[in-house]
Every structure is written in C-alpha cells, then in structure tokens.
Amino acid sequence: MNPELSIKMRGLDVKVFYDSNQALHGITLSILENNVTALIGPSGCGKSTFLRCLNRMNDTIEGARVTGHVFLDEEDIYDSSLDVVELRSRVGMVFQKPNPFPKSIYENVAYGPRIHGLARSRLELDEIVEKSLLKAGLFNEIKDRLHDAGTGLSGGQQQRLCIARAIAVSPEVILMDEPCSALDPIATARIEELIDDLRKNYTIVIVTHSMQQAARVSQFTAMFHLGTLIEFGATETIFTSPKEQRTQDYITGRFG
Amino acid sequence: MSAQHIVRSFDKELDYLAKKIAEMGKHARHMVERSISAIVQDDSFLADRVIAEDIVLDEAERDIDEKAILIIALRQPMAVDLREIVGTIRMSADLERIGDMGKNIAKRVAAMTEIRQSASFYKNLEAFASLALRQLDEVLDAYAKQSLERIDAVREHDDEIDAMYTSLFRELLSYMVEYPSNITVCTHLLFCAKNIERIGDHATNIAETVHYILTGYYPLSERPKDDQTYEVGLDKKRIFQKNV
Numbered sequence: 001m002n003p004e005l006s007i008k009m010r011g012l013d014v015k016v017f018y019d020s021n022q023a024l025h026g027i028t029l030s031i032l033e034n035n036v037t038a039l040i041g042p043s044g045c046g047k048s049t050f051l052r053c054l055n056r057m058n059d060t061i062e063g064a065r066v067t068g069h070v071f072l073d074e075e076d077i078y079d080s081s082l083d084v085v086e087l088r089s090r091v092g093m094v095f096q097k098p099n100p101f102p103k104s105i106y107e108n109v110a111y112g113p114r115i116h117g118l119a120r121s122r123l124e125l126d127e128i129v130e131k132s133l134l135k136a137g138l139f140n141e142i143k144d145r146l147h148d149a150g151t152g153l154s155g156g157q158q159q160r161l162c163i164a165r166a167i168a169v170s171p172e173v174i175l176m177d178e179p180c181s182a183l184d185p186i187a188t189a190r191i192e193e194l195i196d197d198l199r200k201n202y203t204i205v206i207v208t209h210s211m212q213q214a215a216r217v218s219q220f221t222a223m224f225h226l227g228t229l230i231e232f233g234a235t236e237t238i239f240t241s242p243k244e245q246r247t248q249d250y251i252t253g254r255f256g
Numbered sequence: 257m258s259a260q261h262i263v264r265s266f267d268k269e270l271d272y273l274a275k276k277i278a279e280m281g282k283h284a285r286h287m288v289e290r291s292i293s294a295i296v297q298d299d300s301f302l303a304d305r306v307i308a309e310d311i312v313l314d315e316a317e318r319d320i321d322e323k324a325i326l327i328i329a330l331r332q333p334m335a336v337d338l339r340e341i342v343g344t345i346r347m348s349a350d351l352e353r354i355g356d357m358g359k360n361i362a363k364r365v366a367a368m369t370e371i372r373q374s375a376s377f378y379k380n381l382e383a384f385a386s387l388a389l390r391q392l393d394e395v396l397d398a399y400a401k402q403s404l405e406r407i408d409a410v411r412e413h414d415d416e417i418d419a420m421y422t423s424l425f426r427e428l429l430s431y432m433v434e435y436p437s438n439i440t441v442c443t444h445l446l447f448c449a450k451n452i453e454r455i456g457d458h459a460t461n462i463a464e465t466v467h468y469i470l471t472g473y474y475p476l477s478e479r480p481k482d483d484q485t486y487e488v489g490l491d492k493k494r495i496f497q498k499n500v
Contacts (some may be wrong), residue, residue, distance in 0.1 A: 159358055193435070209334070211334060212332050238332075239334050239335060240335060240338065240339070240472060241335060241336075241471070241472020241473070242335055243337070247335075248335050248336060249259060251334040252261065252334050252335050252336060252337045253261050253262050253263060254259045254260065254261050254262065
C-alpha cells in the first residue's frame with residue numbers, strides 16, 4: 001500500500017447488536033484519507049450498519065448497542081465526552097433516498113452552517129451556500145431559483161442538493177448509503193463524477209449494491225458477509241483477482 | 257470453475273466460449289498435422305485442402321470475439337469471469353495464428369514437388385512438428401481441466417522445442433553445405449521449421465493466458481529461451497561443433 005496514505009477513520013473490533021441479534025461480529029477496518037472506500041456485500045451483510053457506526057447513527061436506533069472503538073483521526077468517537085452533534089458535522093451523511101428539507105434550496109444548504117454558527121454575516125452565509133452548491137455541481141442549474149422549494153427539483157438534483165447540504169458544514173468525511181439507487185443512469189453518472197471530484201477534499205465511504213459503481217468510484221473496497229469483513233483491498237485487485245472465494249462468488253454473481 | 261452463476265444463461269455463454277476454443281484447438285492441430293503429411297508424402301491435394309480450411313479458424317476467431325464483446329457489454333463480468341473472457345479472446349488469436357502456420361507449411365508443398373526427397377529426409381521435421389503439437393495438446397488439455405500444475409509443466413517444455421529447432425537448423429544448413437542441389441528444398445524446410453517453432457511459442461502464449469485466467473497474474477519468470485539459431489554460422493566446423 002502507498003506509504004503516503006494516511007488513515008482518516010479506523011474501526012477496531014466493532015460489534016453491533018440489535019437487541020439480542022448480532023449484526024456485526026468485530027469489524028476492524030481502516031478508512032484512508034482522501035480516498036473513496038466502497039462497502040459491498042449482499043443484503044443484510046452489515047455494510048450499512050458499519051457505515052452508520054462511523055457517525056454514530058446507530059445511536060438513534062432503539063435497541064442498538066455498539067461495542068469496540070471507532071477512531072476519527074486519533075479520537076474515539078464512542079468516547080462518552082464526545083459531542084455527537086459536532087461529530088456529525090465532521091462526518092456527514094447522504095442517504096439512499098434524497099431527503100431535502102421542505103424548505104427552499106437556499107435554506108436547505110444554509111441550515112447546517114447556521115446552527116453550527118459557521119457564518120458571521122448574511123454575506124458569509126451566501127458564500128457558503130454558493131460554494132457548497134458549486135462543489136455539488138448543482139449551482140449552475142439552479143442559480144436563478146435559489147428560493148424555490150428544494151423538493152421541487154428532480155431526483156438527481158435533490159441528491160446533489162443533499163450532498164451540498166452535507167458539504168456546507170465543512171465535514172472531513174462523507175458517508176453515502178446507496179446514494180444512486182433511486183436515480184437514473186445520467187443522474188448516477190453526475191453523482192459518480194462528483195464523488196471523484198469531492199475526494200480531493202474529503203474522505204468518502206460509500207455503500208453500494210452496484211458492483212460496477214463500486215468498481216468505478218472507489219479506490220478501496222471492503223467486502224462484507226454475514227456481519228464479518230471478508231476481504232479488504234485495492235478496488236482493482238478486488239474486482240480482477242480477489243483472494244477470497246466468497247468475494248469472487250459475490251462479485252461474479254455466484255452467491256447462494 | 258466454482259459454483260454456477262445465479263443467472264444460468266451466463267454459464268451457458270461461458271461454456272460456449274470454452275467449447276469454441278477447444279474446437280479451434282482441434283482444428284488448428286489437425287491443419288498442422290496434415291500440412292506436415294502433405295510435405296512428407298508430397299500430397300498437393302491434401303495441402304490444398306489444408307489451405308482452404310484456414311477460413312474455419314478465421315471465422316471461429318471472429319465468432320469468439322463477437323460473443324466475448326457481447327458478454328462484456330451485457331453482463332459486465334468481474335474477476336475470474338472477466339479474466340476467462342479476455343483470455344478466450346487472446347487464446348483464439350493464438351490458435352488462429354497456429355492455423356496460419358499450418359497453412360504456410362502447406363503452401364510450400366507445390367514448390368517442393370519438383371525436388372522431392374525420400375521420406376527419411378523429413379524425419380526430423382516430422383519429429384519436431386509432433387513435439388510442438390504435443391505442447392499444444394498439453395496446453396489445451398490443461399485449459400480444459402483448469403489445471404495450474406499442468407500449465408506450469410507445459411511452460412517447462414518450451415526449451416525442448418527451441419533446442420530441437422536449433423539442431424534442425426544446423427542439420428539443414430549442413431545438408432546445404434554438402435550438396436548445394438539441396439538448397440531449395442532445405443530453404444523451404446527451414447521456413448517450415450520456423451513455422452513449427454512459432455507454433456511452440458503460441459502454445460506457450462496460451463499457457464501463460466491460462467495461468468492468468470486461473471490465478472489473476474502472469475507467470476513471473478521469463479520463459480526459457482534456447483533458440484540459438486541466430487548464432488549458427490555457415491562455417492562448417494561451427495555448424496557441427498558449436499554448443500555441442
């Protein structure tokens with residue numbers, strides 16, 4: 001592995017229980033800075049559960065219990081002294097279905113910076129909103145209707161709005177949970193292009209059911225099955241000559 | 257290969273490619289075998305048939321290319337499947353070239369009719385051809401059985417072909433030196449020998465492709481290279497003494 005790569009996040013023996021049901025069996029996995037890491041595996045393999053551990057979204061699920069450690073830089077995010085709201089501004093999330101607030105496009109993006117006090121003036125806030133929309137590749141399409149409802153945009157535009165909203169609070173890591181599964185191929189291509197662009201400034205972890213998408217957008221791939229990590233490696237290795245039979249069977253469509 | 261694909265028709269398509277490669281292999285082998293018989297028996301009728309049959313391999317190669325591209329477009333194969341499909345494209349190109357070698361040998365029959373020699377004169381060429389064809393048989397068999405061990409064994413034999421080529425080269429050169437009236441026939445035979453040596457190289461290429469399909473990487477060590485004909489000179493002493 002390239003020595004210049006530095007570890008941005010690290011899961012150490014992460015176990016997750018939903019009541020008595022164990023969803024993750026001790027995952028140890030490093031997320032490398034300014035790279036896209038894809039989490040793949042069949043439904044129920046624990047990839048989304050692991051993703052949600054990275055910004056403590058599992059805290060919000062009734063009956064969920066997490067053990068082990070997740071480090072962001074050198075800090076354990078499961079430390080009781082940690083401010084979860086601040087954590088989620090550092091580790092943002094984009095969901096499967098675009099979920100803009102029922103507010104204007106502008107307000108959707110301005111909301112985060114405002115509650116985190118990132119702008120001292122209206123002018124600064126305007127600037128953050130414009131920059132975020134630009135980075136999300138949406139600004140030019142909607143610059144004349146910033147004050148129209150965010151929910152009035154097309155699906156692909158809504159998803160880019162959600163990415164702009166995540167970017168607006170200057171996160172370090174962006175988690176994406178099947179961000180393209182509700183989008184058409186063109187909107188998907190735009191998001192993929194965007195992901196490649198964003199990794200210059202952010203560290204990205206993406207859960208996807210599309211093998212081709214994982215192969216296209218990521219530099220590293222982690223294969224999950226039945227709550228365990230089967231294989232982790234450079235994406236090109238995983239998709240051309242994986243070491244593990246289960247990875248091979250899954251990506252070639254031989255599972256089950 | 258491991259378990260079946262969830263989509264069964266995918267397996268059928270991959271089986272089709274493998275079957276087609278086996279057929280091409282058989283056909284190419286048959287062409288070479290008969291081209292040598294045509295030379296030895298001075299049978300220009302047989303030679304013409306070999307030449308005419310080359311088109312079968314051209315068509316098979318095109319068929320494999322088209323099917324492989326279709327599978328890539330429609331199924332987006334990954335890992336071992338992708339290697340298998342790309343490997344098939346490469347192997348079919350090597351087999352098509354082997355067929356061409358057979359055709360090239362067969363084409364010389366017409367020119368050699370006038371200057372026919374006794375059958376024993378061609379003995380070593382025949383032996384050389386069987387060695388190269390045995391190499392081809394082994395590699396195709398190893399591919400059909402998906403056996404890495406046997407593939408690696410095939411690569412080891414490549415130097416035998418080179419060694420035999422060098423010795424045949426020397427032998428033909430010495431005939432020419434002794435009896436200049438042999439020059440025409442020996443020159444033709446030298447080209448035939450070169451064609452056979454190329455068949456061995458194509459068989460080795462196929463072995464490397466199969467190794468790649470099975471493992472995901474090409475064999476690391478340089479293949480053995482013992483073709484020393486480039487340093488065989490006309491000087492009589494050297495022809496017989498060099499590298500003895």
